[in-house]
Amino acid sequence: MEISILITFAAGLINVLGFVIYNWQASKSTVTPNLASWGIWAGVTIVNFTSYHSMSGDWAKSLLPAISSALCILTFLLILTKGGKILEMSKFDVVSLMIGFLSVVAWRLFRSATFANLIIQFAIILGFIPTLRAVIVDPRKEHPLPWFVWTVSYTLFVAVVLLRWTNHWQDLVYPAIGIISFLLITLLSKRSSIAR
Numbered sequence: 001m002e003i004s005i006l007i008t009f010a011a012g013l014i015n016v017l018g019f020v021i022y023n024w025q026a027s028k029s030t031v032t033p034n035l036a037s038w039g040i041w042a043g044v045t046i047v048n049f050t051s052y053h054s055m056s057g058d059w060a061k062s063l064l065p066a067i068s069s070a071l072c073i074l075t076f077l078l079i080l081t082k083g084g085k086i087l088e089m090s091k092f093d094v095v096s097l098m099i100g101f102l103s104v105v106a107w108r109l110f111r112s113a114t115f116a117n118l119i120i121q122f123a124i125i126l127g128f129i130p131t132l133r134a135v136i137v138d139p140r141k142e143h144p145l146p147w148f149v150w151t152v153s154y155t156l157f158v159a160v161v162l163l164r165w166t167n168h169w170q171d172l173v174y175p176a177i178g179i180i181s182f183l184l185i186t187l188l189s190k191r192s193s194i195a196r
Contacts, residue, residue, distance in 0.1 A: 003163065004060055004159075004160050004163035004164050005060060007156050007159050007160050007163065008060045008061075008063050008064070008160050009063075010156055011063075011064050011153050011154075011156035011157050011159075011160060012063050012064055012067050012153075014149060014152055014153040014156065015064055015067050015068060015071070015149075015150065015153040016067060016071065017149055018146045018147075018149035018150040018153060019071040019074075019075060019146070021145055021146040021149060022075065022146035023074075023075055023078055025143055025145075025146065026075075026078065026079060026082065027078075027082065030143060031141065031142050031143050032134070032140075032141045032142070033075070033079045034130045034131040034134050034141070035079060035080075036127075036130040037127050037128065037129075037130045037131040038072070038075055038076040038079055039076060040123065040124075040126060040127035040130075041072045041076070041124065041127045042072055042073045042075075042076035042077075043100060043123075044099070044100040044103075044120055044123040044124060044127070045068065045069040045072045045073060046069055046073075047100055047103055047104055047107075047116065047120050048065060048069065048117065048120045048121075048124060048174065049062070049065040049066050049068075049069040050113075051103065051107060051113045051114075051116040051117035051120060052065045052113075052117050052171075052174055053065065053066070054113035055113040055114045055116075055117050055168075055170060055171070056166075056168070056171050058164055058166075060160055060164060061157075061160060061161055061164060061171060064153065064154075064157045064160075064175075065174065095123075095126060099119060099120065099122050099123040099126070100120060100123050102119055103115075103116040103117070103119035103120040103123070104116065106119055114168075114170050117170065117173075117174065118170060118173060121173055121174060121177055124174075124177060124181075125177060125181070128181040128184075128185070131185060132181075132184060132185060132188065135185055135188040135189045136188060139188055139189050139190070139191040140189075141189070142185055142188075142189040143189060144185075144186045144187075144189045144190040147182050147183075147185040147186040147189060148182075148186045150178070150182040151178075151179055151182040151183045151186055154175050154178035154179045154182060155179055157175040157178070158172065158175045158176065158179065161175060
């Protein structure tokens with residue numbers, strides 16, 4: 001079996017582990033999931049996965065986005081069933097969903113999954129902002145462990161893209177955003193684990 005395939009499966013399993021840890025922590029109320037972030041990610045994740053798969057044309061590169069997409073939606077639903085309330089949509093929510101809609105329109109108009117995927121990355125970044133703001137104010141809102149696990153998973157994702165390189169730099173944009181964003185939340189929430 002190719003090393004890139006082994007790394008693909010490792011990245012997927014590690015990603016699942018991150019979601020298991022996160023949802024367990026949420027069920028025990030040791031973290032406070034930001035409903036705005038998870039709502040944005042749940043709303044744009046399918047477009048992200050489908051455009052990434054169409055853009056890369058590689059099932060190995062697309063496995064992690066597929067897993068993340070399904071588990072992101074599941075996590076959002078679990079947060080809602082635990083008593084999360086749908087709040088009024090903030091500016092971030094509205095802008096993110098509009099960007100998601102724009103990416104679908106762009107995909108249809110320009111017949112370019114790449115263009116659609118690059119546009120949707122702005123919505124994903126906006127999804128991180130409510131959680132980042134929350135952990136800056138109170139690091140206890142999140143625990144660093146799942147965010148670190150996701151950082152490792154997306155680092156392996158970059159390794160898969162590089163091992164299966166096809167001279168398409170755009171294949172690196174989504175995993176790079178993931179690494180940077182997950183690592184930021186890991187480091188910001190780590191401040192509270194030192195005091196725990």
